[in-house]
Amino acid sequence: MTDRDPALAWPAPAKLNLMLRVVGRRPDGYHELQTVFQFIEHGDRLWFDVREDGAVRRLDALAGVAEDDDLTVRAARALQRATGCRLGVDIRCEKNLPMGGGLGGGSSDAATTLVALNRLWGTGLDEEALSALALPLGADVPVFVRGRAAWGEGVGERLEPVELPEPWYLVLAPPCSVSTRDVFCHPELTRDSQPITLADFLSGDVTNDCLPVVRRDYPEVESALDWLSAWGGGRLTGTGACVFAVFDDEACALKALSRAPARMRGFVARGLNRSPVLDRLNQG
């Protein structure tokens, strides 16, 4: 066994927000959203080695993120606190997802840590209890813990599983990072969208209210969206910076990717209604 044995890896998939409406604002300043989350077959990978001494350590450095702030470390400590577990863990993370890209990489790492350690430490929390631990770590963490594509409301914590088509996505990562906080503070952000229904979304309403302000303030995002317009139109995930287009088959998506300007990094991945974390859990 190597310390990064693929057979022992735990997946941390990315998510896409297939639509995102800002429908109000709570007294604490957080915005009420409507969104649709779907996972994609592309993400980070994590390995966990249980320690007997209770220490939680991160073995791979993450640029700009101190060990104590790392969402994997915070998730492990939150599980220890909630359960009184005296075990610890060494965490390795192969980071494939861009940070601050709207793909939810940090949130997914945190969720995978909660799910995996709940198994490896034998702490026995059910999905409801794990989701409650997840929310204070970030609004997107619960959907990754539950592991099902979902219609989300509130700040993303009220989740209803949905069955969606699972197309292929071409995702482009423009060379910039968008601050979620800056987008939500933007004076021109639409904050009073009319709520829609799942049926509205399924019949084609895929508005992302963050798109106009992000497009205007981030020229790299604008140019990625413009480039994708030739391939049926580009959409923003979350607050960006990543953008995506939808394809019926993998070959067409790969063909589009091969023609992307050299400065645009990207990848092709299938949409998933079920997170690979659930399958990993069933593997034991």
Ligand SMILES: C[C@@](CO)(OP(=O)(O)O)[C@H](O)COP(=O)(O)OP(=O)(O)OC[C@H]1O[C@@H](n2ccc(N)nc2=O)[C@H](O)[C@@H]1O
């Ligand atoms: C917008 C979404 C959609 O999936 O994804 P990302 O683009 O970040 O991936 C999420 O709701 C992001 O949730 P989360 O990742 O927890 O946001 P944070 O980084 O904690 O938020 C940073 C700041 O944005 C503001 N914020 C965030 C979420 C929200 N519903 N209303 C807000 O007003 C708050 O000022 C908060 O302090």
Ligand SMILES: Nc1ncnc2c1ncn2[C@@H]1O[C@H](COP(=O)(O)OP(=O)(O)O)[C@@H](O)[C@H]1O
């Ligand atoms: N394990 C982690 N992976 C990624 N980001 C992390 C992690 N731990 C903490 N962070 C912080 O969370 C921020 C948001 O990360 P991420 O979830 O990747 O982006 P987004 O919310 O835009 O999808 C990062 O910019 C980083 O400061």
